[in-house]
Structures are given as structure tokens and as C-alpha cells.
Amino acid sequence: MSSSRPVRIPAPDGTPLATDLCLPDGPGPHPTVLVRTPYDRRSHQGELAGWARHGFAALAQDVRGRHGSGGVWRPYRHERADGAGTVRWVRAQSWSDGRVLASGASYAAHCALSLTSAEDAARPDAVLAAVPALGAAETAREATGPERLAARAGWWAAHGDRPDSDPEALASALATDPALLDRLPVADLPRWLGRPLPSWPGLWRATRRDRVAGREPRTTVPLLAVGGTHDPFLADTLRLWRRWDGAPARLLLGPWGHALTAAPGTDAHRAHRVPLGPLYARWARRALDGRLGTAPRGAVALGGSPLWLPADALPGPGADVPDPAVLAFERPGGLSVLTGTRFTADPARPVRSDELTVPRHPGRPHDRCLLVGAPLPRPLDLLGEAAVRLRATADTPAADWVARLVALHPSGTAEPLATGVVRRADTPNRPADLTVPLGPLARRLAAGTRLRLEIAGHHFPAHARNPHTGEDPVDATVLHPSRRTVTSGHSALLLPVSRPLHFTDAVDPAEEICR
Structure with missing residues (x-):
């Protein structure tokens, strides 16, 4: 050879x-x-x-x-x-x-x-x-608006504006300064890293999506x-x-x-x-x-x-799911609220994307709405787009709404299944109906699994913190808390439940892509 x-x-x-x-x-x-x-x-x-x-x-x-x-x-x-x-x-x-x-x-x-x-x-x-x-x-922002902070900071620190790469650049910087990603404004990250990144501001100004996909009609x-x-x-x-x-x-x-x-x-x-x-x-x-x-x-x-x-x-967004499961909040067969139908999304103490444990802070307001379902009586096959439908209120003119779905396995372990985040600018203190897409699922959950759902205002450091002022989170230097309310009777987790799938439904992946 x-x-x-x-x-x-x-x-x-x-x-x-x-x-x-x-x-x-x-x-x-x-x-x-x-x-x-x-x-x-x-x-x-x-x-x-x-x-x-x-x-x-x-x-x-x-x-x-x-x-x-x-x-x-x-x-x-x-x-x-x-x-x-x-x-x-x-x-x-x-x-x-x-x-x-x-x-x-x-x-x-x-x-x-x-x-x-x-x-x-x-x-x-x-x-x-x-x-x-x-x-x-x-790569910079979710289709729903929020900035992908940690992933972009890691990529630009490793590869941006340099002829070589340092895959550990962000980890090394965080070891020296654990609060590096907390520093504001986000636009000044190169200063905290200690090296020039002239292309960093342009990343956040990029607005043209679908630069490749769909450029040509055929x-x-x-x-x-x-x-x-x-x-x-x-x-x-x-x-x-x-x-x-x-x-x-x-x-x-x-x-x-x-x-x-x-x-x-x-x-x-x-x-x-x-x-x-x-x-x-x-x-x-x-x-x-x-x-x-x-x-x-x-x-x-x-x-x-x-x-x-x-x-x-695998149905696409908006496709009909044969047997969708609607797990309404505080309804029989749905999800029970454990805490926080009223909570405070405080960017000074954001819900973290890198922790699954729900902290307890006696004397502080709840930082999320926490819900849980009953153990599954039998295995459950999920195939398609999941979402959370909310009727919710924020007292600030801008708000991110985060939904994180977690599987609590019978073994006692917790595993994230899906996360969605949307940016809203609704009238303060007025209930709004909104949907947080969780994206596609292709997953079998074992009998005995419980579903935990968290509704929060931040998902940091995976996503930049919304300052709740209407200012761009990349440029913001002032952060305000946002008091939130989730209306249980009008909110639900929507799951793409499939009929039970068997070997008779299966294909050979190599044969299927080469047909």
C-alpha cells in the first residue's frame, strides 16, 4: 500500500x-x-x-x-x-x-x-x-436564539485566530480562573483568555443561517x-x-x-x-x-x-405522531410538581448545564420548576420530536425559558434525555403561551424509569445568561433576576410515543444507506 x-x-x-x-x-x-x-x-x-x-x-x-x-x-x-x-x-x-x-x-x-x-x-x-x-x-446560536457559550468559547480558544490548535486551551484557562465564563461582557472573552481573538465578535454578528443547506433549490x-x-x-x-x-x-x-x-x-x-x-x-x-x-x-x-x-x-417537526403522550402538569397520569411553580431565574445563580443534581438552598427562592412522573409500567419507545408546552409569566421584558428532560433510571442513576431553550420578549407580568422544542428522540426507556422535567431561566455555561433587560447577552454587563410563574393546568410535556418496536421493524444500516 x-x-x-x-x-x-x-x-x-x-x-x-x-x-x-x-x-x-x-x-x-x-x-x-x-x-x-x-x-x-x-x-x-x-x-x-x-x-x-x-x-x-x-x-x-x-x-x-x-x-x-x-x-x-x-x-x-x-x-x-x-x-x-x-x-x-x-x-x-x-x-x-x-x-x-x-x-x-x-x-x-x-x-x-x-x-x-x-x-x-x-x-x-x-x-x-x-x-x-x-x-x-x-454553531453560535440555537435556532430559537440563545447563544451556545461554552461550546463556542472552547472551539475559539482552541482553534480561533491561530495557525495551530490547543484543544485544552479553555480547560487550562478555567483551571486558572474558574469564573472565566461568568465574566462580562461575553464579547470580552479574549481579554480573559489573555490572547487576541479578532474573529470572536464577528461570530456573534453572524445572522445568515442555512449557508449551505437549501442554498440551491435542487x-x-x-x-x-x-x-x-x-x-x-x-x-x-x-x-x-x-x-x-x-x-x-x-x-x-x-x-x-x-x-x-x-x-x-x-x-x-x-x-x-x-x-x-x-x-x-x-x-x-x-x-x-x-x-x-x-x-x-x-x-x-x-x-x-x-x-x-x-x-x-423518525417523524420530522410538525409531523403527526401516531400516539403522542401529553403529560400534563398536575393532572392524573401526567407530571407532579415537586417545587417551584413560582421561581426566580437569577443570572447571578443560574441553573447549570453541567450539573444534574438539583441543589437545595434553604431560605432562597426556588431557581426552577421541578416535576416528576410515575415509574413507567412497561418499556416506552420514543421516536420523533419532543416539546414542552407552557403557559408562563415573567416579570421582565426579556426571558429565556429552558426545559430539561432527565431519565431517572431504576438503578438510581440520572441521565439527560433532551434540553430545549427559547428566547422570548413577552409583556411583563402577563401570561404567555409558548412551546420549548426538545428536539428529536430515538430512545427506549426501561420499565421503572421516571421522567424528571425542569423548567428554568438559564442553562449555563452551555448557553449565555439572559440579562433580562432586552440587551444582547453577548454585550450585557448588568444582570437582573426574573421572577417566573408556570401555570400547571395549561402546561404539559409532549412525548413522541411509538408503538412498541420489534426486530420485524429493523433494518441493516449498511444495506439501507446503500440502496
């Missing part, structure tokens, strides 16, 4: 882009896999060799301004043009048969997807996008979207697959985190240990050969079971 060798490919403006190339043994020409990444091309040596073993020429390229490549690193700025120049270069090589698969995970998936709107000569013939970070706006490029039910970009992965129109679209969704099979959830089964490399290669061959059916297909793992289900079994 040929080992990789370095090449330098010029970007359209002449900037040299450091690239590693691995060719298969035997005569060509070969189809090509292109991975463009800010995370160091040298970390992809094993991946390149794997593609080559399957008969693909494989390239890993540092994006502009990163590691071995020239130029200045500006996230989300140059990827379409620089990637298009690389595709043209590949197609001019004697070892290339002209067919190109653009592949990548996280930011590298953005690099791959950005090429689908390039001109014909620079457009790839297929795209493999895993846990896609679609664009700056999508596409001719087949897609494989890969994601995890524990990945923060799960909703983006599903939306990308559902909106891909005009070419075969396949979905592979497992009980994984952002690192996919390297980060299995506690609900992962040994049947979910999919060998992704051979599966990707098999799909790529069929996609490049034009042997995929046009109907969107895929496979979704049902966490907590050994089952893989067809992707279309």
Missing part, C-alpha cells in the same frame, strides 16, 4: 495549501476522496490509508491559514473558493478518473458541503457530511449525512438530510456524540458499533457509480435497544 506524500496545491489566489496524498496500489485512474480540515491534515493518515485500501485516491488538506497552509485563517470565509481550486487540481491529475467525493466531519463537513454550490468543474460528485457544523450562525450531488443523537448539531444533520432535494440523500444516525462511534452514549448497544470506514467506502462506490435510488433513505438507531430503524420512521 502506498504511503501518503506531501503536495502543495495552490488556491485560486496562489496561496499554497498543504496537502497529503495517498494513492492505492495498482494502476489508476482512481476516484478521489478530498478532506479539507482546520484540525491538522496529519491526523488523517489512517483515514487516507483506509480509503486507499478501498481503491480511492485520498487527500487531506489544511485549510487556509492552518498548520502547514499559507494565508490567514478566517473561519467560514474561504472554504468554497479554496476547495473548488483543489477539486480542479485533482481532476487535472493523471491518477484521477475525474470523480471526487468531498468528505469531512464537523467544520470539515462545512468545507465539503460548501462545494455543492461551486461551478460544475469544481463541484464534487458526492458529499459525505458527518456531524456538520453548517455555518457560523448555526442539487445533483448525492449526500450521506452522518450524525449522533447526542451530538449538539443533531437538528442540523437531520435538517440537511430532509432538505436535500434532487439527488439521493442518505442518513446514518446512531446513539453517539460528536465523535460518533468513538463517543457512544450510555444507550448505545453493541449492535450500534458500526464499522464506519468500510460502510463509507461502500456507499461512496455506489454514489459515484450512480447506483443509489433517488428516494431519501437511511437508518436511525433506537438507543436503549439493539434496533436500527428506517430513517423515515
Whole structure:
């Protein structure tokens, strides 16, 4: 097997882009896999060799301004043009048969997807996008408004405005200054980190969503979207697959985190240990050969079971669920309120995203509304979008409403199932009806499991604290408490309950994405 060798490919403006190339043994020409990444091309040596073993020429390229490549690193700025120049270069090589698969995970998936709107000569013939970070706006804020503080602070500290990476940069800074993320304003984070981050303010000014997905009304490029039910970009992965129109679209969704099979959830089964490399290669061959059916297909793992289900079994937002469960607050068969139908969302003491234990502070106002359900009498399969419907009141002109659903297992352990947050600007002290989407669930809960639901005003540090003044949380320096009321008789947890699922409902994920 040929080992990789370095090449330098010029970007359209002449900037040299450091690239590693691995060719298969035997005569060509070969189809090509292109991975463009800010995370160091040298970390992809094993991946390149794997593609080559399957008969693909494989390239890993540092994006502009990163590691071995020239130029200045500006996230989300140059990827379409620089990637298009690389595709043209590949197609001019004697070892290339002209067919190109653009592949990548996280930011590298953005690099791959950005090429689908390039001109014909620079457009790839297929795209493999895993846990896609679609664009700056999508990664910076939830679709409902709140800022993803901890994740963006960690990414920018590790990778932003520097040619190399320091994955432990934020953890090291927090070890020195545990209150670093508490400091205001959020816009001044570079000052607390102690190094320049000139692109940090622009991240929060990004407002254009769907920079890739849906840019073209129809596409001719087949897609494989890969994601995890524990990945923060799960909703983006599903939306990308559902909106891909005009070419075969396949979905592979497992009980994984952002690192996919390297980060299995506690609900992962040994049947979910999919060998992704051979599966990707098999799909790529069929996609490049034009042997995929046009109907969107895929496979979704049902966490907590050994089952893989067809992707279309997972209803999208707004779809009818055959047997939705409405667990009303303080109603028979619903959720019982333990504390806090009246609570205070105090940004000085926010409900924390990194703690599942509910603290007790005698003498202080409750910091959340806490509800719990009865033990499940039998296993429960959840498949589809969950949400919380609230009638609620805030005494401030701006308010975030957070809903966190937790499974209390019979073993005594607690596990987060889903979290949603929405930003509202309702009339103070006037009840408002609102819905907090919890996102998609694909999960089997064991008999005896109890559901705990928390309604709060903050989810920090995963999300920036709402100052309750109407000021942008990125720029705010003054925080005010917000007194809240949840009206039990008009509020409920909405769960996408499926009929009990069995092996007769199951599919083989490799067969399903290659049909």
C-alpha cells in the first residue's frame, strides 16, 4: 500500500495549501476522496490509508491559514473558493478518473458541503457530511436564539485566530480562573483568555443561517449525512438530510456524540458499533457509480435497544405522531410538581448545564420548576420530536425559558434525555403561551424509569445568561433576576410515543444507506 506524500496545491489566489496524498496500489485512474480540515491534515493518515485500501485516491488538506497552509485563517470565509481550486487540481491529475467525493466531519463537513454550490468543474460528485457544523450562525446560536457559550468559547480558544490548535486551551484557562465564563461582557472573552481573538465578535454578528443547506433549490450531488443523537448539531444533520432535494440523500444516525462511534452514549448497544470506514467506502462506490435510488433513505438507531430503524420512521417537526403522550402538569397520569411553580431565574445563580443534581438552598427562592412522573409500567419507545408546552409569566421584558428532560433510571442513576431553550420578549407580568422544542428522540426507556422535567431561566455555561433587560447577552454587563410563574393546568410535556418496536421493524444500516 502506498504511503501518503506531501503536495502543495495552490488556491485560486496562489496561496499554497498543504496537502497529503495517498494513492492505492495498482494502476489508476482512481476516484478521489478530498478532506479539507482546520484540525491538522496529519491526523488523517489512517483515514487516507483506509480509503486507499478501498481503491480511492485520498487527500487531506489544511485549510487556509492552518498548520502547514499559507494565508490567514478566517473561519467560514474561504472554504468554497479554496476547495473548488483543489477539486480542479485533482481532476487535472493523471491518477484521477475525474470523480471526487468531498468528505469531512464537523467544520470539515462545512468545507465539503460548501462545494455543492461551486461551478460544475469544481463541484464534487458526492458529499459525505458527518456531524456538520453548517455555518457560523448555526454553531453560535440555537435556532430559537440563545447563544451556545461554552461550546463556542472552547472551539475559539482552541482553534480561533491561530495557525495551530490547543484543544485544552479553555480547560487550562478555567483551571486558572474558574469564573472565566461568568465574566462580562461575553464579547470580552479574549481579554480573559489573555490572547487576541479578532474573529470572536464577528461570530456573534453572524445572522445568515442555512449557508449551505437549501442554498440551491435542487442539487445533483448525492449526500450521506452522518450524525449522533447526542451530538449538539443533531437538528442540523437531520435538517440537511430532509432538505436535500434532487439527488439521493442518505442518513446514518446512531446513539453517539460528536465523535460518533468513538463517543457512544450510555444507550448505545453493541449492535450500534458500526464499522464506519468500510460502510463509507461502500456507499461512496455506489454514489459515484450512480447506483443509489433517488428516494431519501437511511437508518436511525433506537438507543436503549439493539434496533436500527428506517430513517423515515423518525417523524420530522410538525409531523403527526401516531400516539403522542401529553403529560400534563398536575393532572392524573401526567407530571407532579415537586417545587417551584413560582421561581426566580437569577443570572447571578443560574441553573447549570453541567450539573444534574438539583441543589437545595434553604431560605432562597426556588431557581426552577421541578416535576416528576410515575415509574413507567412497561418499556416506552420514543421516536420523533419532543416539546414542552407552557403557559408562563415573567416579570421582565426579556426571558429565556429552558426545559430539561432527565431519565431517572431504576438503578438510581440520572441521565439527560433532551434540553430545549427559547428566547422570548413577552409583556411583563402577563401570561404567555409558548412551546420549548426538545428536539428529536430515538430512545427506549426501561420499565421503572421516571421522567424528571425542569423548567428554568438559564442553562449555563452551555448557553449565555439572559440579562433580562432586552440587551444582547453577548454585550450585557448588568444582570437582573426574573421572577417566573408556570401555570400547571395549561402546561404539559409532549412525548413522541411509538408503538412498541420489534426486530420485524429493523433494518441493516449498511444495506439501507446503500440502496
